[in-house]
């Protein structure tokens with residue numbers, strides 16, 4: 001046993017203009033461990049990992065890997081050294097098969113690339129070994145998010161990696177998929193691999209990690225064995241203060257009905273029944289939650305409410321006006337704000353600066369334009385105000401939004417939508433990718449919207465988020481609303497039963513309350 005670590009990133013500096021993303025980071029990772037990187041949004045976790053996998057070059061510092069200095073010119077070189085990364089946003093080509101995607105990564109010897117049977121055989125063998133359920137000839141576009149995640153992981157294994165980096169792999173997974181992934185990571189480590197894991201979810205970090213390092217302001221400030229810490233200490237190390245999560249809620253009486261949905265039905269994009277006759281109302285000064293395992297019609301419900309998916313039956317009324325089936329451009333003229341599930345697909349335009357992303361769908365409205373002319377002063381002032389209020393980490397309002405960290409992109413989308421002054425606020429996954437300190441701030445902002453009289457529908461797979469801010473929670477299962485519960489943590493078990501479709505059992509538990 002040598003005392004040299006498996007990996008040492010030493011005094012790593014990375015600057016983008018004036019912005020310091022790594023300010024002299026030193027990180028040591030031992031062979032055969034799961035080492036978690038924690039830190040606030042924009043702390044520099046992804047940048048550091050992008051340096052380790054050859055996507056970015058550091059300005060200073062060195063990497064020593066397996067006792068040798070490592071200089072990487074590209075991800076391909078990193079893969080050749082056995083280092084592979086699964087990024088926050090999947091990098092698969094949707095209209096190619098799994099096997100075709102794998103051989104696109106050129107780290108594989110040419111002989112194998114040319115031998116389709118051999119590629120398929122290796123994929124099947126790895127899939128069987130780790131129970132990944134990946135079919136080599138499946139088209140990526142036909143796979144669920146969880147399946148695509150497994151395809152990404154198997155891709156890295158296919159290239160023979162020893163050090164696997166996963167950047168927020170559980171952000172879009174269901175709790176069941178997360179459990180499965182965490183087990184897989186332990187199996188990989190038992191098989192001699194080493195894992196670096198990034199997540200904002202402290203419970204899973206505590207469950208899976210051997211050691212944990214916390215980044216703050218572009219540096220590592222704390223490294224510990226998981227067995228010697230707890231979520232509270234980790235939160236404090238990340239954010240620099242205690243994080244409460246018990247948010248003060250003003251007692252307000254719900255007012256008039258703002259959104260009224262009656263027997264609404266719609267199909268999914270591939271034509272299967274997704275929402276089956278759901279009815280509910282959302283009133284002023286009320287946050288109504290929709291809980292459910294993802295894939296039970298919640299996404300389609302959000303799209304149907306905003307005109308992005310055709311309605312098959314039923315009606316949607318906003319402020320008493322029938323808006324069922326209106327095209328998105330018309331819905332957008334109504335006082336609705338929408339925080340979408342997938343910010344990259346719907347929330348933002350990556351190559352545009354923050355100012356123009358704030359302006360999306362509002363370029364023809366005061367205060368951003370008057371008499372057909374854009375008022376750049378007003379746009380800049382408004383964007384700066386959002387950046388300040390929501391503590392979005394960016395070098396300036398003119399930065400392209402793609403250069404912001406994932407959590408900071410989400411904060412900007414939330415800030416933009418809350419500032420629209422809507423009557424009805426539709427939120428599908430509020431805190432996806434957001435760190436725990438910012439999560440508290442964002443949830444407080446949503447509560448403020450409630451007090452200001454908005455009607456809010458919060459669709460979420462995060463039960464903690466729903467319990468923290470909702471007034472009542474509806475549970476969706478197989479396209480139907482199967483129950484309603486108060487946001488009372490003692491009813492968690494009932495909620496779990498409803499989410500799994502065990503309506504009768506849940507009703508039996510409810511009698512006990």
Ligand SMILES: Nc1ncnc2c1ncn2[C@@H]1O[C@H](COP(=O)(O)OP(=O)(O)OP(=O)(O)O)[C@@H](O)[C@H]1O
Nearest residue numbers: 016021041042043044045046047403404405406407
């Ligand atoms: N290509 C780039 N150009 C300019 N700035 C960048 C670029 N890439 C990253 N940054 C900046 O570097 C800082 C660190 O970003 P990074 O993505 O590493 O954060 P993170 O810790 O992974 O955050 P999150 O938890 O939100 O994913 C951020 O302020 C980000 O805006």
